[in-house]
Amino acid sequence: MGDLWNLLIARSLLTEGPARFLDLKARLGISDPVLSRRLRDLAADGLIAAEEYRAASPRREYRLTGAGVDLWPVYVALHAWDRRWAPASPLRLHAALRHAACGHVTDPVFGCAACGAIGLSARDTVAQVDTRIPFSAANPRRRYHRSAAATGALPAAAPADGSADPADPADHGAPGAPEPIAGAAVLADRTSTSLLAAAFLGHRRFGDFQDLLRDAAPQTLTARLALLTDQAILAKAPLREGGRRLGYRLTPKGHDFFPTFAFLIAWSTRWFENDGRPGVTITHRACGRVLEPRWTCNACNGALAAAEFTPRT
Ligand SMILES: [Zn+2]
Ligand SMILES: [Zn+2]
Numbered sequence: 001m002g003d004l005w006n007l008l009i010a011r012s013l014l015t016e017g018p019a020r021f022l023d024l025k026a027r028l029g030i031s032d033p034v035l036s037r038r039l040r041d042l043a044a045d046g047l048i049a050a051e052e053y054r055a056a057s058p059r060r061e062y063r064l065t066g067a068g069v070d071l072w073p074v075y076v077a078l079h080a081w082d083r084r085w086a087p088a089s090p091l092r093l094h095a096a097l098r099h100a101a102c103g104h105v106t107d108p109v110f111g112c113a114a115c116g117a118i119g120l121s122a123r124d125t126v127a128q129v130d131t132r133i134p135f136s137a138a139n140p141r142r143r144y145h146r147s148a149a150a151t152g153a154l155p156a157a158a159p160a161d162g163s164a165d166p167a168d169p170a171d172h173g174a175p176g177a178p179e180p181i182a183g184a185a186v187l188a189d190r191t192s193t194s195l196l197a198a199a200f201l202g203h204r205r206f207g208d209f210q211d212l213l214r215d216a217a218p219q220t221l222t223a224r225l226a227l228l229t230d231q232a233i234l235a236k237a238p239l240r241e242g243g244r245r246l247g248y249r250l251t252p253k254g255h256d257f258f259p260t261f262a263f264l265i266a267w268s269t270r271w272f273e274n275d276g277r278p279g280v281t282i283t284h285r286a287c288g289r290v291l292e293p294r295w296t297c298n299a300c301n302g303a304l305a306a307a308e309f310t311p312r313t
Pocket of ligand 2: 099101102103104106297298299300301302
């Protein structure tokens with residue numbers, strides 16, 4: 001999902017339903033070649049399927065597969081993050097989510113379905129990486145372009161395929177306060193997402209990030225760490241109290257990505273198993289079991305489900 005257009009296409013199919021090529025083009029303001037390529041990629045990854053149907057001429061309609069629909073809690077996670085940290089972002093999921101079961105506009109609450117606890121954060125859990133499984137920052141099959149990831153620009157302003165330099169140092173460190181960045185724009189950059197995951201795994205030093213993200217170039221790591229620091233998602237802080245050596249720690253804004261991280265781990269474990277082993281295991285300290293991330297509705301305490309919430313504009 002480490003691509004802004006992929007995130008936007010899947011979101012559109014999730015919240016607005018199946019669509020033909022021209023429908024998606026109109027919904028997203030995306031060019032033909034970019035849309036063609038993303039649809040091909042998403043189909044190759046098993047997230048969407050195309051169905052042929054006959055109108056005047058053969059047409060295809062794109063819809064999400066089971067794996068694609070199962071991304072809905074990740075979109076709820078991004079929605080909840082944006083509400084708090086980027087309320088004016090054009091990349092927000094919706095202004096509000098209505099829980100269909102109770103009819104209320106819901107402020108989703110994160111919890112563990114294994115024990116029923118709600119209101120959890122990263123501090124209530126322990127995350128461990130299985131070192132036998134490569135923890136990759138790069139896509140093994142193809143290189144992604146950064147699209148509008150770093151700037152949080154409007155989708156329409158995303159560069160066409162091939163025009164973005166993945167390691168352009170001019171993309172961070174711009175003078176003045178950075179624009180509030182939408183969660184989806186952070187997630188659209190694979191290295192940033194991997195660095196966030198590494199931070200949730202307890203990594204603090206540059207060398208530790210480098211050890212974990214072995215296939216990322218050092219200058220890319222440096223640029224993304226600077227970007228995440230500019231966006232106040234990570235902050236430089238002494239590794240030890242009173243010490244002089246600095247590392248990176250998650251800020252409250254960074255910590256709020258925990259539900260996104262947890263749902264992505266749960267999703268990839270369900271759909272992209274490595275011989276049945278999860279690459280990352282998150283344990284809920286209080287119940288001692290593997291965290292089963294769940295969204296509940298703050299109005300009725302009922303669990304949110306893919307079919308139960310409807311977009312409200
Ligand atoms: Zn639990
Ligand atoms: Zn409800």
